[in-house]
Amino acid sequence: MVLPPLRRLNPGARADYVAGNRSISKRRPMTPSYLVTHSGGFHADEVFSTVILTRLFPEAEIVRSRAPDWIAPAEDRIIYDVGGLYDPEAGIFDHHQRGAPLREDGAPYSSFGLVWKHFGRDYLAASGVPEAHVDPVHASFDTGFVLPVDLVDNGALNLSEAGALSGMTLPGLIESLKPVFDDTDPEAEIRAFRQAVEIARAFIEARIARSAAKRRAEVLAEEAVKAAGDSHVLELPMGMPFRPAVIKAGADHLLFVVTPRGGDWTLGGIRLNDDGFEQRADLPAAWAGLNGAELEAVSGVEGAIFCHNGRFIAAAKSREAVMAMAALAVEEALAAGAAQA
DSSP states (O other): OOOOOOOOOOGGGOEEEOOSOOOOOSOOOSSOSEEEEOOSSOOHHHHHHHHHHHHHOTTSEEEEEOOHHHHSOOTTEEEESOSSOEEGGGTEEOOOSTTOOBOTTSOBOOHHHHHHHHHHHHHHHHTTOOHHHHHHHHHHHIIIIIHHHHHHHTTSSOGGGGGGGGGGSHHHHHHTTSOOTTOOOTTHHHHHHHHHHHHHHHHHHHHHHHHHHHHHHHHHHHHHHHHHTTOSEEEOSSSOOOHHHHHHHTOTTOOEEEEEETTEEEEEEOBSSSSSOOBSSOOOGGGTTOBHHHHHHHHOOTTEEEEOTTSSEEEESSHHHHHHHHHHHHHHHHHHHHHHO
8 A cells, every 4th residue: 555645834833734724623524634643752552543543534635744733623633642532523633641541441542542442343344354353353353463562552561571572572573663863864764664664554454454364264174073073184275274263162072173285184182272382192002103105004194195203294196095094093093092091
């Protein structure tokens, strides 16, 4: 997406970047002509807010200013991270004033959180997220992406808590794009802001796409769990995140998962926890590290291709072959469980 043009006012106007004239009114249209944020150094919250708003209002021009005329509510603009007021009806979303808005749990909002609260669902719809998935994706993105930015911007979370990775956090990286102190080029800040917005846009779009895909995977995996019934093997139509659906369904009887992969098929274990590699059941120890004819001979399955030495994944040439391997793996796992019992 091309960022709307930012042009300079004359030096006496006290606004950094703007285009055209403006009119002051008490009402705001559904489609603003201007997106107004503060001038000077930028931070992650207004950069991310700009990503959301320019996606929804691509024709609106961006104004970076602290001039009273610009940061006063009017029908032709949305104002964010400046203005000393939170009034959605007036189109102003600031969080620096006394009595600034808080989340239900008391966590502070930044301008990003406020913009996401009011415009996030429209952004998701404009990004092609199905209506049925908008609310869960909105909530997931708010918790995992927006909230940390809000906390950092308000000083409720210190980047130093990330330890050695503090300089690699997204808010920190966004701020690293600011011009250096002795860069006197009058266009340095506009270039830096543009760059920051486009980099931020890539991260938001990727995160939203991943979150939306996760939701689609949950739906497909839930259907596959139902189709598996009492079987110990979950068969998926393609590789996808599936563990949340297994946990949600309480399908503790599932031990292995079968998935097509290109021209081959894979047989894998199901992890016990999100963290770590311990599985509900391992593939047969006799298969570990074997390939081709050697694995075929040991397993007795024609078409067996390989088994990882860690016994968490194996592959076969056909569905018939991989299901035969799955049946053997289940038989051994149940026998081992019975022996331990």
